[in-house]
Amino acid sequence: MRSWFLKAGLAASFALALSLSLTLSGQAETPKRGGILTYVIPADGGPSLDGHKETTFAVLHATAPFYSVMVRVNPDNPSSTSDFVCDLCTEIPKPTDNGLTYTFKIRPGVKFHDGTPLTAHDVAASWRRIVSPPPGVSSARANNFVMVDKIEDPDDTTFVITLKFDTLSFMPALADPYAYIYSKAILDKDQHWYEKNIMGSGPFKFVKFEIGQSIEGVRNPDYYHPGQPYLDGFKAIFAPKESVRLDAIRADRAAVEFRSMPPSARDQLIKLLGDKITVQESDWNCGNVLTPNNARPPFDDVRVRKALFLAIDQWKGAQALAKIAVVKTVGGIVFPGSPFAATKEELEKLPGYWPDIEKSRAEARRLLKEAGQENLTFEMLNRNVDQPYGIVGTWLVDEFSKVGMHVTQRVVPTGPWLDAMRRGDFAVALEANCQNVVNPVADSGRYLPHDLYPENFAYHKDPVQVEIYNKMLHETDPVKARVLMRDFENQTIGVGAHQLMVTWWYRIVPMRSYVKGWKISPSHYLNQDLANIWLDQ
Amino acid sequence: MYQYIAKRVLLTIPTLLGAAALVFLLMRLIPGDICLVRLGGGGGSFDPKALVACHTEIGVDRPVIVQFLEFIWGIIRFDFGTSMWSGKPVTTEILARLPISLEIAILGTAVAIAIAIPLGTISALKQNTWIDVAVRIFAIGGIATPSFWLGIMSVLLVLDVSAAITGTPWMPPIDYVPIWKDPIRNLSMAILPAITVGYRYAAVSMRMTRSAMLEVMREDYVRTARAKGLKNKLIVNRHALKNALLPVVTLLGIEFAFLIGGLVVTEQVFNLNGVGRLFVQAVQNQDYTLTQALVMLTVAIFVFTNLLVDLLYGWLDPRIHFA
Numbered sequence: 001m002r003s004w005f006l007k008a009g010l011a012a013s014f015a016l017a018l019s020l021s022l023t024l025s026g027q028a029e030t031p032k033r034g035g036i037l038t039y040v041i042p043a044d045g046g047p048s049l050d051g052h053k054e055t056t057f058a059v060l061h062a063t064a065p066f067y068s069v070m071v072r073v074n075p076d077n078p079s080s081t082s083d084f085v086c087d088l089c090t091e092i093p094k095p096t097d098n099g100l101t102y103t104f105k106i107r108p109g110v111k112f113h114d115g116t117p118l119t120a121h122d123v124a125a126s127w128r129r130i131v132s133p134p135p136g137v138s139s140a141r142a143n144n145f146v147m148v149d150k151i152e153d154p155d156d157t158t159f160v161i162t163l164k165f166d167t168l169s170f171m172p173a174l175a176d177p178y179a180y181i182y183s184k185a186i187l188d189k190d191q192h193w194y195e196k197n198i199m200g201s202g203p204f205k206f207v208k209f210e211i212g213q214s215i216e217g218v219r220n221p222d223y224y225h226p227g228q229p230y231l232d233g234f235k236a237i238f239a240p241k242e243s244v245r246l247d248a249i250r251a252d253r254a255a256v257e258f259r260s261m262p263p264s265a266r267d268q269l270i271k272l273l274g275d276k277i278t279v280q281e282s283d284w285n286c287g288n289v290l291t292p293n294n295a296r297p298p299f300d301d302v303r304v305r306k307a308l309f310l311a312i313d314q315w316k317g318a319q320a321l322a323k324i325a326v327v328k329t330v331g332g333i334v335f336p337g338s339p340f341a342a343t344k345e346e347l348e349k350l351p352g353y354w355p356d357i358e359k360s361r362a363e364a365r366r367l368l369k370e371a372g373q374e375n376l377t378f379e380m381l382n383r384n385v386d387q388p389y390g391i392v393g394t395w396l397v398d399e400f401s402k403v404g405m406h407v408t409q410r411v412v413p414t415g416p417w418l419d420a421m422r423r424g425d426f427a428v429a430l431e432a433n434c435q436n437v438v439n440p441v442a443d444s445g446r447y448l449p450h451d452l453y454p455e456n457f458a459y460h461k462d463p464v465q466v467e468i469y470n471k472m473l474h475e476t477d478p479v480k481a482r483v484l485m486r487d488f489e490n491q492t493i494g495v496g497a498h499q500l501m502v503t504w505w506y507r508i509v510p511m512r513s514y515v516k517g518w519k520i521s522p523s524h525y526l527n528q529d530l531a532n533i534w535l536d537q
Numbered sequence: 538m539y540q541y542i543a544k545r546v547l548l549t550i551p552t553l554l555g556a557a558a559l560v561f562l563l564m565r566l567i568p569g570d571i572c573l574v575r576l577g578g579g580g581g582s583f584d585p586k587a588l589v590a591c592h593t594e595i596g597v598d599r600p601v602i603v604q605f606l607e608f609i610w611g612i613i614r615f616d617f618g619t620s621m622w623s624g625k626p627v628t629t630e631i632l633a634r635l636p637i638s639l640e641i642a643i644l645g646t647a648v649a650i651a652i653a654i655p656l657g658t659i660s661a662l663k664q665n666t667w668i669d670v671a672v673r674i675f676a677i678g679g680i681a682t683p684s685f686w687l688g689i690m691s692v693l694l695v696l697d698v699s700a701a702i703t704g705t706p707w708m709p710p711i712d713y714v715p716i717w718k719d720p721i722r723n724l725s726m727a728i729l730p731a732i733t734v735g736y737r738y739a740a741v742s743m744r745m746t747r748s749a750m751l752e753v754m755r756e757d758y759v760r761t762a763r764a765k766g767l768k769n770k771l772i773v774n775r776h777a778l779k780n781a782l783l784p785v786v787t788l789l790g791i792e793f794a795f796l797i798g799g800l801v802v803t804e805q806v807f808n809l810n811g812v813g814r815l816f817v818q819a820v821q822n823q824d825y826t827l828t829q830a831l832v833m834l835t836v837a838i839f840v841f842t843n844l845l846v847d848l849l850y851g852w853l854d855p856r857i858h859f860a
Contacts, residue, residue, distance in 0.1 A: 040711075044818045047575055047622045053587075055579045138590035140576055140583045195624055211625065211633040212818075213810040214712050237712050237808075244711060244808040247692055251708040272706075286580060414578050415569025415823045422573070432580030446582050454585045455577065 078521030099166035309352035648735025657746025679740025
């Protein structure tokens with residue numbers, strides 16, 4: 001059953017990739033060797049250089065080319081949500097011991113950039129640091145590995161992970177792009193060394209890092225994937241302002257920005273550069289989430305929360321917003337490209353997705369009247385980031401007004417925005433859910449109540465929702481897990497009306513047409529080691 | 538004179554400490570903290586234990602009074618600590634950005650002086666003629682034009698003009714190279730921001746030069762010089778301009794100090810990795826240690842620039858003595 005689901009996933013992903021990519025050039029061409037790729041990173045520079053510790057894409061876009069990982073999303077098929085391949089292992093093992101034990105063989109002959117051999121001991125030391133970091137060390141995604149029981153490295157080439165329970169969320173979690181393999185010898189001396197230094201076994205060797213400005217790498221001649229990397233090197237320049245990045249691509253100071261650009265930037269570059277620019281687009285594993293504070297009146301009344309959702313015309317709104325913002329697809333709590341995602345017919349049964357918006361809004365007004373909230377007035381907390389928070393927030397205010405609600409926005413910087421949500425100091429918040437590898441079961445954990453998932457700010461109590469989730473977490477049959485996912489989604493949005501996914505984001509990556517080999521994925525965190533990129537110049 | 542300088546330098550100590558205490562308290566009044574921004578800023582999920590570990594690592598879980606005393610003790614030892622965001626010493630972070638900010642400040646000031654003093658003087662000497670009107674329009678234009686708009690427009694102009702002439706759009710480099718490593722690349726990056734900054738800066742100074750010159754040219758000693766038959770050029774250069782420059786020098790000094798850390802928008806528009814951008818970044822990230830150090834730097838620059846300006850008064854006007 002699991003293999004059937006995998007095939008279904010692959011087929012769905014393939015269809016998605018075909019339909020979404022405007023241009024996927026270079027597939028049949030022979031890669032050319034040489035050249036330096038210059039790209040821009042839309043950030044001021046990340047905090048530390050340690051992938052295990054950090055969560056921002058700025059760290060990953062700057063450091064991924066220097067590191068290997070154990071398992072990754074297939075770089076030749078990154079739009080897939082279920083195609084995982086080995087990077088350092090020789091093959092993805094079939095689990096033994098009733099699906100609890102995964103025994104990986106590590107590729108022989110791999111060397112770190114300092115010339116020392118990379119063995120299973122390095123892999124195990126890195127994964128131990130990720131799953132259960134030693135005191136004083138921070139691992140940002142350790143909670144994704146609640147299923148891991150123990151990690152062993154019996155010899156130089158064998159790496160064993162034993163699980164507490166079998167779950168579909170394990171393999172996507174293992175393909176975490178931040179799970180860099182570090183040198184055990186270095187970690188043994190100093191667990192914090194990698195925060196300020198770079199030394200991996202990836203396709204590029206570290207050359208220099210100019211603080212807050214740029215990072216450079218040069219081709220690793222000992223790289224273990226035959227023929228790769230094709231580039232002689234790369235230079236990544238931090239450029240937080242969009243106009244700079246746009247001008248830089250126009251003037252060929254940079255060839256690409258891998259995160260995403262808004263539709264207007266894409267259109268402008270196509271207009272100015274014609275066939276010198278190629279655009280790849282994809283649904284993005286990020287979306288905005290509308291979170292009413294379930295613990296605060298009047299949003300402690302499920303009728304008011306439902307009315308909030310019913311006021312929104314997602315189907316029409318998404319089409320209009322896609323012209324000006326990095327959003328496009330209407331979806332439920334699972335990434336729309338995943339086999340676990342709700343179909344349009346399934347979504348249309350939930351409040352906030354009804355196909356007949358007049359009927360939906362009439363029901364919203366009825367619920368508000370019934371709850372004694374006909375003149376509901378509230379403030380929506382939003383983040384001072386234009387794309388797409390600002391645009392989506394403004395659209396929502398207008399949607400709410402159509403059922404007689406009077407809504408204002410409190411737009412604040414990231415720190416106060418997160419702080420207000422953590423303190424429960426808001427009526428309704430517009431937040432985001434942005435993940436890397438599509439991992440439907442793990443990703444939907446963020447909708448669990450605050451006492452189980454501290455970064456959920458709906459502040460709701462729902463034992464039924466928790467029970468469904470626990471069943472889903474332990475379900476190993478993908479078909480049954482999908483049914484449970486629908487129940488979970490219905491409980492979250494339909495029955496409890498705790499939170500609503502408001503339009504999924506849409507990734508637009510314009511690049512100079514001479515950049516070949518790179519394929520877009522549903523996440524800006526994936527496929528960034530640059531090993532398969534070549535320049536047609 | 539040396540006693541005067543020593544007194545002024547000593548006076549900076551309470552000023553710096555006062556600024557330090559103020560910024561320390563103000564930063565902590567902003568809701569949220571750096572660990573939240575660091576782990577949750579991307580919108581993804583993170584392990585709650587990582588948040589606790591982050592608080593412990595950077596020390597914000599300790600009592601505020603302990604943090605304050607540690608901060609003051611650090612200042613006394615000239616140790617500004619490490620950036621809470623990057624983990625690098627604050628001095629490393631600042632020194633990495635200081636060269637480009639200093640270069641733009643110096644070039645911008647040079648552009649401003651080159652424009653403001655001659656045009657301001659001519660404008661005053663040709664008062665109420667078409668030349669005066671043209672210079673005043675030029676000056677008002679500089680004051681009224683936002684520097685970010687001017688910056689964006691200047692880059693677009695260069696892109697469009699180069700595309701029209703050569704068929705290939707060109708823009709200045711977006712990564713900084715020190716002038717001693719590659720002067721041409723360095724100057725091609727620095728020249729547009731210097732002009733953008735210099736124009737606005739010149740506009741203000743130009744109006745100040747004009748009004749100061751108008752005032753001085755009506756002074757008795759200028760009339761006396763004229764009565765003695767001195768040439769106009771000599772009167773302007775030797776007698777009038779030197780005296781008229783006193784308020785202009787004050788203004789130039791304040792503006793120069795501002796340029797070191799205040800070019801926030803210009804640095805963003807031209808992708809300059811300077812102190813102004815770092816300042817915004819530090820505040821946005823709620824990086825207390827870095828913000829505190831940057832405020833201290835800015836205060837120190839203002840204090841020392843003012844001292845320098847005061848010393849220049851003595852050279853410009855021999856009647857001024859320092860006691």
